[in-house]
Amino acid sequence: MSDQIKFIVDSLNKEPFRKNYNLITFDSLEPMQLLQVLSDVLAEIDPKQLVDLREEMPEQTAKRMLSLLGILKYKPSGNATDMSTFRQGLVIGSKPVIYPVLHWLLQRTNELKKRAYLARFLIKLEVPSEFLQDETVADTNKQDISAMEEEKDQLIKRVEHLKKRVETAQNYQWMLKIARQLRVEKEREEYLAQQKQEQKNQLFYAVQRLQRVQNQLKSMRQAAADAKPEIETGFLHVGQAALKLPTSGLMKRLEEEIKFNLYMVTEKFPKELENKKKELHFLQKVVSEPAMGHSDLLELESKINEINTEINQLIEKKMMRNEPIEGKLSLYRQQASIISRKKEAKAEELQEAKEKLASLEREASLKRNQTREFDGTEVLKGDEFKRYVSKLRSKSTVFKKKHQIIAELKAEFGLLQRTEELLKQRHENIQQQLQTMEEKKGISGYSYTQEELERVSALKSEVDEMKGRTLDDMSEMVKKLNSLVSEKKSALASVIKELRQLRQKCQELTQECDEKKSQYDSCAAGLESNRSKLEQEVRRLREECLQEESRYHYTNCMIKNLEVQLRRATDEMKAYISSDQQEKRKAIREQYTKNIAEQENLGKKLREKQKVVRESHGPNMKQAKMWRDLQQLMECKKQCFLKQQSQTSIGQVIQEGGEDRLIL
Template sequence: MSDQIKFIVDNLNKEPFRKNYNLITFDSLEPMQLLQVLNDVLAEIDPKQVVDIREEMPEQTTKRMLSLLGILKYKPPGNATDMSTFRQGLVIGSKPVIYPVLHWLLQRTNELKKRAYLARFLIKLEVPSEFLQDETVADTNKQYEELMEAFKTLHKECEQLKTSGFSTAEIRRDISAMEEEKDQLIKRVERLKKRVETVQNHQRMLKIARQLRVEKEREEFLAQQKQEQKNQLFHAVQRLQRVQNQLKSMRHAAADAKPESLMKRLEEEIKFNSYMVTEKFPKELESKKKELHFLQKVVSEPAMGHSDLLELESKINEINTQINQLIEKKMMRNEPIEGKLSLYRQQASIISRKKEAKAEELQEAKEKLANLEREVSVKTNQTREFDGTEVLKGDEFKRYVSKLRSKSTVFKKKHQIIAEFKAEFGLLQRTEELLKQRHENIQHQLVKKLNSLVSEKKSALAPVIKELRQLRQKCQELTQECDEKKSQYDSCAAGLESNRSKLEQEVRGLREECLQEESRYHYTNCMIKNLEIQLRRATDEMKAYVSSDQQEKRKAIREQYTKNIAEQENLGKKLREKQKAVRESHGPNMKQAKMWRDFEQLMECKKQCFLKQQSQTPMGQVIQEGGEDRLVL
């Protein structure tokens, strides 16, 4: 499980996630944060999954993740009962469920990206058979399947072209060259045929030559196959040796595999690598760049003669004399602060040189160790081949390793002492050179004065140096105590964080149960109140029905319903009588209505005739109407 978490953390800290987790911070993530990490990994595989799960319902999140995992063909461990456990664990963000999913996704991210991309176009839609009875739906489904097959073939061709590494221009050039070679070969074959036709039994000889060519090709193919098998055998042997070396190193590391030693080893490696990356390599790179710039400058300049070299030497001598004069002036000044700074600068330079020397020694030792391991593997293989003896194992190997470790520690100490002596020797040699140069250029009186000043400075710096030594020792003790307290704090914080997450989950579950019980309690109270009201109404009804008082009986619901029923029956009786009267008078009424409609039509006809006659009579004519004369204007 720890290897799985380490693999997940390492991959999440790389591109494109860049989470900056360690084992403790990742293991202390809350369920919602862990689900967000899983969603980020799924979003890297399928960009459609870019969602903030805080803005999404848990059911939707689970459904979306399960559908994508189904498309990616993820199989959770276990049987059908574990599938329900897997779904529940995915909903609540359980670590035993999400850690294997993350491990599986991060192992094959590129493959899953391709699968998710293809799933958008290759997931077949299941159309029910009753819908396929329709011709339009059937034709559309058939066209959809044909397009899917066409996409498969095109995608395969595209992948083959991507992996082939040929361009269209190169292919065209190759085709043209092959066509030219073909033409030349055809001409050559025709010339040879003409020559061979004059020879006796040329058909039999051509047949034998053809068989010879086939056998030669077969021989070349078998030789090539044999060489490939030799190469495969050689690679397999090398792979076996590497695996054996890895197994030995892992067994050796497992012999003292304690968390403290592993953490200490990792911290040392991290410090060494950070020093190499941040200090040593940039300095070397800068020096190489300067050297390259200087060499380019030298190359770009024209060739120098003997006179030019003499002129440069004279300039160098002048600059050296100026430097010496400036040093003398600086020494003549009485600047105690600059003296202190020079002392600290000198110590810092010594420490930096020691650090660089140690880094180079460590790098050389690593390279030497790698070379020795390779030589050991070669020697062990040779001994196994010649006399069949095995290397040391078990307790003998451990004793041999312990001896080597003791010798290596002694060697390191001696080498360190030698390096310190070399550094001090170089410093003293440089100091001697400077003093000799100053002695040649400075007068005796000045030397006495400088000696008195140096003695005064030494006497003044002596208590400061003593105090500094005490403070350094105290600083080392405090840093050690701080590291111990920090490790205790980290372990305690990790334990408290895990306990807090467990307690939060328990509190969340208890709150949900409390809310459910409260809703159930309120629902039960409402039902009880409804039942009490119904029971009260039933008791009131019984009292009113049993009571001897007529007014109370009238208040009863049964009496009211009986009264309403009687009223409705009387109303229905009246309506039936009215319906009977309407049926009896329907015929005469319809006849009378018909007579009125006929009368209305007759009157309308007379009106139209009158209007027509009036429009035809000239103005000022007298007409008779109803036995009377009337003037039409």
């Protein structure tokens, strides 16, 4: 049962439910809340089941859930009496009934989604009688019924045809019996496979639990082995002398933990306990009071609004008085309350961080052990791992950049190499043509000297142009800079005057802003404290309202159940008292008395049969012994006869051999 609950809690904490339960909170759910969880799971399978149970009658809830479970082919274990207890347990939200249903649904959610989707197209719709008065609807319904009846007749004929074919075969009854046994064994095989899967899941969870415990033990041992005290120095005062003693990092950590635990024990937990006691006292007081109606709630809400308005008016009057001493004290009180709230919040964050750190350390130790088992290398820790990761990242980025540059350079080099080859070929062809032409004209070497002269002249002209261009650019730049400086000075003169005035105004405004800010902070702190109190009170009242609603619905369910039981009891009394024999026979008491009489007659017959068997037991045993002795005697005679027959055959063979020797 505990493994079943654990599987349900794990499945509900995952997507798409996200319930955030643990074993204790889930087991402490009230029947109405447990039924709501079952309704949410059914709504995940069939979206039409998304209903708030507080807005639905218990009979409708039971009917809706039972119809869907029937479509999904859920079979509760047991006979007809257990079926009635199953229905009753489903109505009242019994845990032994709902836990197996949740376990069965969460094991095969995807399969059941498909079945629920197909059921909409395969289940016959019940048409209300008022719609059947329409001729088209009635004709369509009749056609549907006639088509179903035809299909039913065809199936009956097919079954009869198959029966006739099978009845002509030999050993018909024996084969039918074997088929029944095969079906039973297949169902048993499915049940055993399901049990095997459940045991595998339990084994898997047990192995995971064992691994977690082993990893935790390893990490604790490693922590104990690696706990090298980081030696620091501290002073221990004994009398007038001061002894210099070593204190370790472990001691500092222990001191911090002791301080934290002292704060939790001396400040936080007592406050929480006091608040819980106050809440309990208030709840007991509320429970002891009579039930409140809607008018009482409206009256209380009006009183709460009046008191809130009075509180706000008093706060405004107090702020308008501007009493310096009281204002300072209130400011200090508000700061102290804010600091205490921050301290509590930080303590809770520290507790959560410790739990998260412990879980992360367990995961890290598990990953470390897995990597050590995988490749046998030691895992880097802390700063070393960070440095190693940063180094790897920088190297990978540099490698990617270099690789990209190399690929680009290779592609460009290939293109340039190809263009160079083409240009060389063209240049060689042109040079050959030019040389042949120079040789024909009788001026060989003219093109080379002409190229040299053009190159030198081009270089000289470029140098002259650069000298002239640089001088002109420098002169123009100096002129532009001078004009820009003069323009900026003239434009900034008026702006500087305005800036001086604005600076004075800014100083005055900052002083006024600081004063307003201090007033705002004090007012905001008071309003924040009031708002937090009001939010807590509203939350508490909402929770009380929800609890009262759930209690109201639960009492309604119990009343309905008691009415059903009372109706059954009255029907039984009417049937038992009535003079009509047929009605009297329908009574459960009469049926039970009839069954008791039948069982007593059957017991008498069985006792008589037992008596006959006891009386004939001795003679029957003697007769069986005589039959066994007779079988043994006949077996002996058979052996003697076989032995005598074998001896006579051997004698004949010996006699025939002697006669042959005499003839020779």
